[in-house]
Amino acid sequence: MKIAVIGGGAAGCFCAIGAKRRLPDADVTLFEAGPKLLAKVAVTGGGRCNLTNSFRDVERLGEVYPRGEQVMKRALRVFGPADTQRWFEAEGVRLVTQEDQCVFPASQDAMQIVRTLERCLRQAGVRVCCNAPVEHIEALPGVPGGRIVPGEEFFDKVVVTTGGSSREKMERLLPEGVAVTDCVPSLFTLKVPDAGLRALMGTVVPRTSLALAGTKFRAGGTLLLTDWGVSGPATLRLSSYAARHLAENAYGGTLLINWLDAPEADARGWIASCAAQNPRRQAAGTPPSGITARLWHHLMNRAALREDLRWAELGSKGAARLAATLTADAYPVAGRARFKEEFVTCGGVDLSGLSPGTLESKAYPGLFFAGEALDVDALTGGFNLQAAWSTAALVASVL
Numbered sequence: 592m593k594i595a596v597i598g599g600g601a602a603g604c605f606c607a608i609g610a611k612r613r614l615p616d617a618d619v620t621l622f623e624a625g626p627k628l629l630a631k632v633a634v635t636g637g638g639r640c641n642l643t644n645s646f647r648d649v650e651r652l653g654e655v656y657p658r659g660e661q662v663m664k665r666a667l668r669v670f671g672p673a674d675t676q677r678w679f680e681a682e683g684v685r686l687v688t689q690e691d692q693c694v695f696p697a698s699q700d701a702m703q704i705v706r707t708l709e710r711c712l713r714q715a716g717v718r719v720c721c722n723a724p725v726e727h728i729e730a731l732p733g734v735p736g737g738r739i740v741p742g743e744e745f746f747d748k749v750v751v752t753t754g755g756s757s758r759e760k761m762e763r764l765l766p767e768g769v770a771v772t773d774c775v776p777s778l779f780t781l782k783v784p785d786a787g788l789r790a791l792m793g794t795v796v797p798r799t800s801l802a803l804a805g806t807k808f809r810a811g812g813t814l815l816l817t818d819w820g821v822s823g824p825a826t827l828r829l830s831s832y833a834a835r836h837l838a839e840n841a842y843g844g845t846l847l848i849n850w851l852d853a854p855e856a857d858a859r860g861w862i863a864s865c866a867a868q869n870p871r872r873q874a875a876g877t878p879p880s881g882i883t884a885r886l887w888h889h890l891m892n893r894a895a896l897r898e899d900l901r902w903a904e905l906g907s908k909g910a911a912r913l914a915a916t917l918t919a920d921a922y923p924v925a926g927r928a929r930f931k932e933e934f935v936t937c938g939g940v941d942l943s944g945l946s947p948g949t950l951e952s953k954a955y956p957g958l959f960f961a962g963e964a965l966d967v968d969a970l971t972g973g974f975n976l977q978a979a980w981s982t983a984a985l986v987a988s989v990l
């Protein structure tokens with residue numbers, strides 16, 4: 592049997608190794624467009640490679656896989672995070688799990704992961720062709736296998752692991768009729784052109800929740816204020832959940848910041864207790880927990896409250912304005928900025944055209960997909976690479 596794997600990234604390399612180990616008599620060829628395999632893995636996690644996550648803090652898979660939850664449920668059953676850890680440890684890579692549950696090689700060196708996969712490819716006997724971009728896969732509906740262009744070589748099974756790209760590129764590569772959803776970026780930070788907020792650059796607010804006004808998109812977590820707007824885990828999460836919506840709206844909208852990650856009633860309660868307990872103290876001197884003095888000053892300004900105001904002077908209107916500012920502080924969004932550490936594509940091969948248990952095209956038997964080429968993507972934290980390992984292992988197990 593001849594198997595072609597197209598794309599030498601995490602998913603392609605892992606799938607080729609798995610396929611050749613399981614089917615030693617098969618002829619497995621890995622085609623990579625670039626001069627080197629695993630170029631992206633080499634820069635993952637800021638060069639440290641956050642290769643998976645313990646998933647200990649994941650309550651619902653959809654929280655970390657906004658697209659592809661069902662496919663990931665199956666793929667993780669075949670090859671989950673514990674399997675990833677066992678696999679790499681069996682290949683001699685010692686791993687460490689951080690407090691935030693992200694898993695890295697103990698060497699803190701992504702190149703160790705690259706070298707390990709390259710060695711496994713060699714040892715398994717996978718034929719590797721670099722500088723070999725595949726332009727098109729020729730196949731006929733219902734007829735197994737496909738021909739790779741250029742080269743015209745025929746393969747019984749073809750696995751597409753070309754990563755995140757554009758819908759046009761994917762459609763040029765794939766046989767006619769394989770549906771691809773629109774590809775847009777995910778995991779980015781937001782530009783917020785508010786001078787007051789930008790002046791607070793470097794401020795970290797440990798517990799916030801963000802929302803886009805007029806939508807159901809919400810995300811909680813730490814917020815980082817930057818010189819261009821907002822960043823940090825809460826922003827990245829929101830960008831992932833709302834990736835399509837934000838793209839459709841030219842990355843504009845209104846960001847609602849709940850600085851306390853609490854309902855407005857709780858904010859009112861806190862304000863009432865401050866007024867009752869410290870009526871003569873200046874409100875500016877008693878920020879809520881998690882809010883720095885400078886940010887508190889900014890928020891009081893936003894609520895149109897005097898700096899020297901005492902709690903007793905707040906009045907019901909002032910209290911209402913302050914509670915609203917603390918829990919739904921609105922800022923216009925004026926675009927996106929790229930997140931330096933991680934950047935993935937939302938969109939890819941439409942999952943409805945694939946058999947979920949095998950990731951094989953329903954229309955073209957013998958045509959499989961794994962990794963970011965699928966319409967599957969995740970939050971930061973090792974979940975994207977885990978999706979690559981899991982979907983690649985699933986495909987390798989059914990070829």
Ligand SMILES: Cc1cc2nc3c(=O)[nH]c(=O)nc-3n(C[C@H](O)[C@H](O)[C@H](O)COP(=O)(O)OP(=O)(O)OC[C@H]3O[C@@H](n4cnc5c(N)ncnc54)[C@H](O)[C@@H]3O)c2cc1C
Pocket residue numbers: 597598599600601602603622623624625628629630631632634635636637640641642643723724725726752753754755764931932933934935961962963964972973974975976977979
């Ligand atoms: C800077 C950065 C840091 C990241 N850090 C992390 C992290 O720490 N943890 C994490 O979980 N995720 C991280 N990610 C995301 C993660 O790297 C990707 O989700 C993952 O690498 C996807 O693997 P893949 O094999 O599907 O695609 P890719 O790694 O993109 O590989 C696809 C390969 O296919 C090749 N190719 C494309 N078209 C063709 C063609 N027509 N013919 C032949 N070859 C082709 C490409 O050249 C490429 O080598 C990071 C992403 C970036 C950009």
